[in-house]
Amino acid sequence: MKKYRHTLPVALAVAFGLLTLVGLLFAPTIGDSLMSWAMFLAAIALILGIINLLGVHARRASAGNLYSAVLVISALIVFILALTDFLGVTEDSVEASFSLVQAPLEAAVAILLAFFLLFAGYRLLRRQRSGWSVLFIVSAVVVMLSQTHLPPLLDKVFGWLDGVISDVIIVAGMRGILIGVTLGAVVVTLRVLTGSERPYDK
Amino acid sequence: MDILSVVVIMLIVIGGAILMRWLSFRISSGRPVGLRPLSGYVALKTQSGRAVESGRGAHFSLGRAGLASQASPASIAALSALDYLTEDGCASDVPPLTTSGDGTLMLAAQDSLRGAFKSAGRPGEYQPRMAQFLAGSDFAAAYAAGASDVVNSETLGSNLLLGHFGPEIAIIAEAGKRKQLDQVIGSDDPTAMALAVTATDKVLLGEELFVAGAYLQGKPTQVASLQLQDVMRVLAIVGILLAALFNFVVG
Helix, strand or coil: CCCHHHHHHHHHHHHHHHHHHHHHHHCHHHHHHHHHHHHHHHHHHHHHHHHHHHHHHHHHHHCCCHHHHHHHHHHHHHHHHHHHHHHCCCCCHHHHHHHHHHHHHHHHHHHHHHHHHHHHHHHHHHHCCCHHHHHHHHHHHHHHHHCCCCCHHHHHHHHHHHHHHHHHHHHHHHHHHHHHHHHHHHHHHHHHHCCCCCCCCC | CCHHHHHHHHHHHHHHHHHHHHHHHHHHCCCCCCCCCCHHHHHHHHHHHHHHHHCCEEEEEEECCCCCCCCHHHHHHHHHHHHHHHHHHHHCCCCCEEEECCHHHHHHHHHHHHHHHHHCCCHHHCCHHHEEECCCCCCHHHHHHHHHHHHHHCCEEEEEEEEECCCCHHHHHHHHHHCCCEEEEEECCHHHHHHHHHHCCCEEEHHHHHHHHHHHCCCHHHHHHHHHHHHHHHHHHHHHHHHHHHHHHHC
16 A cells, blocks of 8 residues: 555546646546636635634734734634625625725735835845846836836937837847746646656655 | 647647656766756755754745646746755754745645655654745735745745745845845746846746756756756747748748
8 A cells, every 4th residue: 555655646646637638638628627626626725725824823813913913803804704795694795895905905015016126126236236237227217217208309219218128128038038937837747747746745 | 729739739748758758768877967057046955054054944935826727837846946945954953934825835835844854754843834825826915915924023044935926026025135034036927037136146037947856856857857948948949040030031
């Protein structure tokens, strides 16, 4: 039995991987069914993740961490709202809590990214005064200036520079990186399909 | 799906698998392979030593792509790096604190830690909370906030971010920067890569992330897959040049 402890998961993973691939290529219904199984298992994993999150933060809250206490209480409130929605006591209260609390907070954090970027660029120039870091900052400044209201002549010049940077240099670089990423992803997939990469078997 | 796409996919899968086996056989039979040094992997290799010296472990964040998602190859590559670090870290009593933005990744990370403690002969020391779930994969800002909180509140020596991240990586890297942690960042997302460059020199760009196993563990099949990646890159370049030439000549 011990012998099969490692070979059985590998055999199952390779078999289901190949079956999914063949299914997606030749019989989409089989491929879709297997993908929906995977999604179901991912949903179960999400529930386990939430239990883990609550466990970690309940422990920290009991040690006096206020943020963790807020997290645990918020999770319990949303759970109760989901329950009352299910029982028909309230209507769409989970969605309302998301659109009133979660969405604005996410948007606020996303806006902070601009400031982080600004500081990161400044620090890059301080840390590493190379030609590349200067190019990075100059490109960022040119692209930002092109998005602002400038006198017509400057607007034309910065608009043209923005076009060259965004449509030629960045697109070319992005495509090169994406081709590399795709090749890497294909090779990792091949390793999993042939059983030489086993994230499920330690 | 059209016939041409099916044929191309089958050719890549079957041809790639055969070529990888052959390359792996060549490496197993003693053919030397030279790998160019990548600063990110050099830093990861010395991570355990530094953790033991300073007594401060690492925060390893695996990103937000689940094992059933389209970006799963990045997560699988990150798990390879995690396996290497947990093996060293658990043996030296400084296991990495792992965080993830997906339930399947959390389970895989827990499995990696459990296996490493078992290999180190101390299975009783494993605790599930060593691998933490932060937020669902759709909530990038919540994930960034959770990871930043871990960086800020724990006693750490380094901040390792490998996997699928978006622009939120800037927030996590900023937290690491403020605590003056050593940082290694690798992502498959071009925006995240650009942001990572501003935070650290130890960045794994694009395809470099996917060769974690070859650089850290160096098993013949992993190194063979790196060689296969190079072969495929050459074929892609030749294909692009031929297509451009054809377009130029024929119009």
